[in-house]
Amino acid sequence: MTTFISQLTLPEVIFNNLPASILLPITLGTAVGYSTRPKTTKRRYLSYKQPPFSPPPWLFGPAWTLLYGMMGYASYRAVHYGTSPLNSAATIATAKHGATLYTIQLGLNLAWMPLFFGLKRPVEATVDIIALLGSNIYLAYLWGGSVDRTAGLLLVPYIAWLGFASYLSAGVGYLNNWDLSDIEKDAVVKDE
Template identity: 55%
Template sequence: MTTYIPSITLPGFLFEQPAAAILFPVALGTGVGFSVRPSETQKTYLALKQPPYRPPPQVFGPVWTLLYASMGYSAYRAWTTGMSSLNPVTVELAKQGATLYTVQLALNLIWMPLFFKFKRPIEATVDIVALTGITGWLTYVWGQVDEIAGWALVPYLGWLTFATYLSFGTGYLNDWNFHDKERPIATKPKNTKYVDEKAK
């Protein structure tokens, strides 16, 4: 059972207006991305051994921007639909979801610094497993409030599942230690963007 905890939940005005609801997670995600220095992040990403099906680093920025926007839209839909309902159960579910949403957003924002800046793959993987679980529960809770709000979180939940695989796979392939696996990328091998692959 989820509980609404006002003291750790984002204020209502961040849910009430569509522009604020959508732009807030986009701005936070972008800010965190730039705070860990994209060039250093890309260097770390390319230098580590990667599991199969990992996308090129250029994919992550656009994908996350879209996912943050859909997350914010879901928050707007669920909050405004729930808080205007005459059903007290629906109101309570909307408020409980707001707490879950705040917690998942915090977990989302700390993953990148854990993984890339502090190079802590174990902690980052624990974080993203918790994030995926909470987001799954949030999708269920807000889906009861507003069907569109629930469906708007599905791409995000799917991407988190894939990102969990990447986080675990990268940690495992690098013995859960990123510090001694990095090496300078002087030139890119032919036909590949990844230093752990040999040019054919």
């Protein structure tokens, strides 16, 4: 069971504001995406040996934007409605516990791209995304089962994508011997 930890949780004012709940993960995800320079990330992605069913690079931006929006809306529903004074103390506590877990999972989500593409650390990135997947399975169970069924269901596409992304992360790591440090340099040399 998670615990509500105010220092590790986004302020409740964000969860209680629908546009802020939706736009926060989209904005943070976009900022992280641009901080790793999209053209460089695309070139690196294409230079790695890929497992079967790897999607084209253009798919990631729209997919993540949609998923970030859905997760933001789920957080709004769960915390805004879950912490209503009309609810039982147990429901309010579960909604708040989920808010802490949501904040932690958002941090794990935002760490993956810099780990994988920036630092070229596929082992750490794969551990990160597997922890992210597990935390979201639990979050969907927590919110969907005890607070707001719709909030839990909104996380299902995100969980499915995280499962696929875990496969891609581990697949790229494995196929490239868990070392991405020289692959891009080799690809650039071949292009010249």
